[in-house]
Amino acid sequence: MRIASFNVENLFERAVALNQDQWTSNQGENPSRWAAGRETLEIYSKLNALLRKQTYTPADQAQIIEYLIALGLEKSDESKLVILRRNRGSLVKRPRGAPLQVVAGGRDDWIGWLELKREAVDEVATQNTARVLKEVDADIVVVVEAEHRISLCRFNEQVLERIGGRPYDHVMLVDGNDERGIDVGLMTRSLAVIDSVRSHVDDRLGKESVFSRDCPEFHLRLASGEELVVLANHLKSKGYGTPAQSNAKREAQARRVREIYEGLRKTGHAHIVIAGDFNDTPDSGPLAPLLGEGSDLKDISAHPNFDDGGRPGTYANGTKSNKIDYILFSPALFERVTAGGIDRRGVWGGKNGTLWPHFPEMTQASQAASDHAAVWADLDL
Template structure:
């Protein structure tokens, strides 16, 4: 019996317009900055027109990427609300895949922008096994005190009674053809901008490290620390950190070369350092594990994995011969692909936008026992 499991940060699946850019240029879209807009009413009209004009192509590509993943269970990040998820599934995804995802789950989390994690599930797997939800639990209200995870490294502004998860850790207790399977869906703290003499990744790593430790603690509390290796669980989502990257060196004019680099520390070491879970992307070639292209000019560009399917030791062992797939057809043309990895982009893909997302879907076929 097999299950196709996927994760995808769809990048701002929103139902709201953001008009704060009229007073805060840091929130203003770059195309509107080209024009002298002095009236807030005119600004709002232009912003609405811009968003609506750009969204249709974007969401067609998002749906194409999801259709190519062809997952039975799809973990999503950056969803505005259930209304947005339903409108997207009915208006776009259903047109791509036909037999839609009838089971939809979303719980409002802690994100200040209102973006949440969600799960779409078919009623049956592709081989006809029933997918049943036994229980769903949000862990958004957990604090550092609750799990004894407060650390001075979190910074002077952190408090022991602050919520651990900046979005949520959504736990789904499932039966797949009668076989127990537990799914944890997360979207960890973003890296942000440099601060206090540190780059954005280092400055925010203590928060993500606490989130990863919290996920581990939740799983150990659920099954018992000594029992976790024998259980069927997966941790999926955008974890906004990486343990390795591929530096992209050069320009379009001079050409590119690529150098693999291991990081000395990562928030995700909490999962990997003692074999608690396996990052199955490591089964692919080290130059071909990336799910996002980061660039701030020619001097700062790299490919890295931010999107993960971590498997329990039991699941990893049963699926030792399988590898995850990465759907990269929705990447914009500015993304630099290492030699041999180029793909055909979806119709109407732009240099930077429109695109399916800044992230790539990751999907894996799993045997369950």
């Protein structure tokens, strides 16, 4: 049996501020445009948090105006990157010849939300995403950054089959906490039936959600009669918010995943996989609860038959500092591992795409399947 983890970076639609077509060209990345996209997402997140407050103080109202202007919403409810949806009541007024005004005194005065505008992902890029899954040909795939289950099903039934791949028999994704539509899901062949799913989308640390997306438990029944539990993860990124805040969030998530894992072990589950995009390196402080001293989890990259192709990283150019995608095993399951590796054929690789062989259908960076390589492991199950 083969298990894989792959960050697909959305399949059909992606927030404009996230869409790499906007930030890359044949000449490579444009750092200033990357920065613009990152700034938009940070302001979007801060404004949404502010709009949820029950009461808007004068200082809050001034900050709301500043954020709206920064997002290009001074004169209209729609800009190039975001939309202000207003279903009932009013948040702002735009008097002719006068500055933008916040007229709502708090959350109860209006019904609406801030929404990121979306655009289609390059069709060739979507097909190359399918090619990665075709070539890896795993029986169980943890999928990271799929927009929702309908897209994942459509991708599985239409795109994967169209390029000659084998569609999966079972597809499951539970919407998580990320407003941008980047969720985690699972696809399996018929020999691994999804018996049950437990979501952790509502796990809390104080008043805050622990998981930026979710940490779903997929309980699988294998053709052999054995049970396998898969925890799918996409931990807090380093890209948005201060480093201290991001690290603290990621560490809290890693600690909670460890608690869930240990709870499963105590209730008799011996075969457990934790996989996905952890957004940090193995030696980092935030991942210590999962990978540090006292943890019995085993990383596939530590197996003697693991082939990293000479590059330990899984993201971008595959450097050591870019090892952020993982497949972790409980001890009993690690004993059943026979091989593993990293498949980078869907990643562009360097400014000119020359760091390693990729699919011939990829002629420019925007057509890459993802910035993440797929990680896989073979097990005797």
